[in-house]
Amino acid sequence: MADQNNPPQSWRLRKHADYQRVYREGRRQSLPLMTYFFAARTIAPGQNAAAPGQDAETPRVGLTTGRVLGKAVERNRIKRRMRAVVRAHVHVLQGPIDVVLHPRRQILEAEFAAIERDVARAFAAVMRCTTHTDANATDANAEASAAAPPRPPRPRSERRLHAGQR
Secondary structure (H helix, E strand, C coil): CCECCECCHHHECCCHHHHHHHHHHCEEEECCCEEEEEEECCCCCCCCCCCCCCCCCCCEEEECCCHHHCCHHHHHHHHHHHHHHHHHHHHHCCCCEEEEEEECHHHHCCCHHHHHHHHHHHHHHHHHHHHHCCHHHHHHHHHHHHHCCCCCCCCHHHCCCCCCCC
8 A cells, every 4th residue: 555655556557548638628727836727637447548557537647858958968857856745645546547738848957845845736726627627517528519510611711811921
């Protein structure tokens, strides 16, 4: 059994498809040191959405560090610091939710306490947003938008011209 100080490794978001789902279906919010994306996981009846060793009801957190953040040494340092902070605060997240943290370059010079503060704020905001959202209303909206037929493209004569186009 894992406690608050030693959570299981099941909090890690690992699959590329899961990251893409969070980017596509989730919400995006920004903080001074990072941008974060989050989406609730929906599990179809009879389907196991969790990877082996993971509970379908536990939250998962993923980290992204692209080459724009620096060379490998700097990116690895960012990931080590972010993982340490996430381990300390992952207990705040409840239920089947996926969060992706995307740090900014300023995180290299930031103090550890500032990183901790931003991750805590992000997790608290995620919980506020997910607890206020009614799951039934979300499902009804998703079904309604899925049932609506796509709009046909507008005729060329009605399209908006961008600057420099004639």
